[in-house]
Amino acid sequence: MSGDKTQGRSGAAAGEDFTPRRLYGRSKGKALRPGQARLIDELLPKLLLDLSAPAPHDARALFDSRVRETRLEIGFGGGEHLIATAARNPDVGFIGCEPFVNGMARLLARIAAEGLGNIRLRQGDAIEVVDWLPDASLARVYLFYPDPWPKRRHRKRRLVSPDNLAKLARVMTPGAQLRFATDIDDYAGWTLARLAASPDFDWRAQSAQDWLSPWDGWTQTKYEAKAMAAGRKPVYLTFARR
Template sequence: MEEAIDGGAAHVARRLYGRSKGKALRAGQARLLQELLPRLTLDLTQPCPSAAGLFPTAVTDVRLEIGFGGGEHLIAAAAARPDVGFIGCEPFVNGMAKLLARIDALGLANIRLHQGDAAEAIDWLPQASLGRTYLFYPDPWPKRRHRKRRFVSKETLAALARVIRPGGELRFATDIDDYAGWTLARVRESTDFAWTARASADWLTPWRGWTQTKYEAKAMAAGRKPVYLTFERRRDGARDA
């Protein structure tokens, strides 16, 4: 067990499941990992006084993407909103290399990165420092005995509730019905988040300006139908209002 760096939710050192390496990297990708990644990486060994202060220019909001994969959504979101700071977390080195190539090509200055478990970055961030968090197609771990490896848990929801400001959002997409039900059940038990859907169109329609991720394209090609769930961070005492 490790102490939280900023005195926030206690960070429990946990195993990160899933692959961290795939195909051999090209020379250009290896160079970006060596030279660009260290310049954009969060320094979790130092306290984080302010999430907005991680960016070189003033930002109006800070948003976090957990497990960005190939970075399709993160790049599009950051390019569309240069006034917003984005933090991307991804342990898979090939995904990180792909994202770095896009950041470099587009000259984006509003992305910061953590190559590893997003839970570490979440525990490091100050309270109420994020306006929005994205969790798209997290690894489904379909076997019953592996479900405890899923990113969504009572503990991660509590950690996210600490860093998402009241009125802020957690956006979640999955193509696995059982993971949607699992997440809804955990949100239902939480006093921190409320599912905002009013009608089926709300969970069957992607968010405005949505950029399809590689995983979603594969899921749809295989005939699976995604759901898009938006959870609002409750303001204190709002649960039974």
């Protein structure tokens, strides 16, 4: 199977999940290996959320009956954090969103290898999932190393925006955490300013030491490892839904 065909099926040709580069950065990358292509063809459809159907009244209904709460990871990249957190918390349902097909293929390989049953997926824009979910359905949201869009004229594409914060607030339960990490100082300041201006979130008072240390049980992502190897220092911010 050629890489081009594989990419086409996961992109524009598939119709449903094409994610324009101009909006979300990369949605295509290296050609998939045959095993990865098979996972995209066979396993992914079983785990994808069907946004054309009405959302359940209770997001836990997307998972089996053991699940006591639902969390969302936006832009899971290679899925390192999502896999480790889902494996540690079999009674939590995780929704992972990622437009980038190679990241999706890596995650699927880990889901298959570890036999995880508590992950549902969206190959595309996480905000479409947020718009679809019922009110107060998420107990936690993870947003790690979102694309920084460093050019001034591109900053409006950043995922942290007043509109997206209001959308997230609608689907988060009172007290639910929004966990955010970045290695870009400007994005940290941008995020603090927007969260401070939001009527829906409190910044959990953290000492400087706290925001330089990851959360307990943190699993380092590939992106973070590269950022640190390049000498950049991540910050880890926790906000609580009011």
